[in-house]
Amino acid sequence: SQTIHQWPATLVQPVGSPLSLECTVEGTSNPNLYWYRQAAGRGLQLLFYSVGIGQISSEVPQNLSASRPQDRQFILSSKKLLLSDSGFYLCAWSRLDGSGQPQHFGDGTRLSIL
Amino acid sequence: GENVEQHPSTLSVQEGDSAVIKCTYSDSASNYFPWYKQELGKRPQLIIDIRSNVGEKKDQRIAVTLNKTAKHFSLHITETQPEDSAVYFCAAGGGGLTFGKGTHLIIQP
Numbered sequence: 001s002q003t004i005h006q007w008p009a010t011l012v013q014p015v016g017s018p019l020s021l022e023c024t025v026e027g028t029s030n031p032n033l034y035w036y037r038q039a040a041g042r043g044l045q046l047l048f049y050s051v052g053i054g055q056i057s058s059e060v061p062q063n064l065s066a067s068r069p070q071d072r073q074f075i076l077s078s079k080k081l082l083l084s085d086s087g088f089y090l091c092a093w094s095r096l097d098g099s100g101q102p103q104h105f106g107d108g109t110r111l112s113i114l
Numbered sequence: 115g116e117n118v119e120q121h122p123s124t125l126s127v128q129e130g131d132s133a134v135i136k137c138t139y140s141d142s143a144s145n146y147f148p149w150y151k152q153e154l155g156k157r158p159q160l161i162i163d164i165r166s167n168v169g170e171k172k173d174q175r176i177a178v179t180l181n182k183t184a185k186h187f188s189l190h191i192t193e194t195q196p197e198d199s200a201v202y203f204c205a206a207g208g209g210g211l212t213f214g215k216g217t218h219l220i221i222q223p
Contacts, residue, residue, distance in 0.1 A: 032210075043215040044158070044203065090157060100146025100165065100208050105157040 002027035006091045006106030019078040023091030031093040033074040038088040086113045116141040120214025135217045137204035138186040144206040152201045
């Protein structure tokens, strides 16, 4: 069966510090991979998605970036965090299939910027 | 691109009563409509989904209906229980998914 791992679960960072969140998927190959951010009590904001190694599409202009160095690894980064970067970050995967597939979410990283 | 509207944003029902959450979508090419449940501090989890070639699907106390002509779909929860309290998200799409803004369902004892 497929599993998705996301770490760390919780992170407290000062303003201006760098960020690296990692997500890996097991049990499948060539998945679509997604990064979402969720502010407290709010909806899911799609940040990035990837259909393959090195292929990243950005949905929202910001100081965050994403990379996919391996087929089942997706990394969210920032060189300098802002207060507004606080939130709940969720990684998700889906099968690479044009007919519409569910997305399966990781347990998330709660990021607090001080 | 796709646009998904979800209503209401908050829904409070008495335990044992039914709850209905409604979503509309804009892209007639969308053919897949999942619903997710997110408990406080947890990840969204898929609870039921429907494809455009089906009008209704049921799984125990939850059901989803789809009206392709009107471009709307709904989640129905019957005999609500305290553990149904959560935020529910609808989504629509073909390749990728577009999510609604969520409905906070509160089950009153």
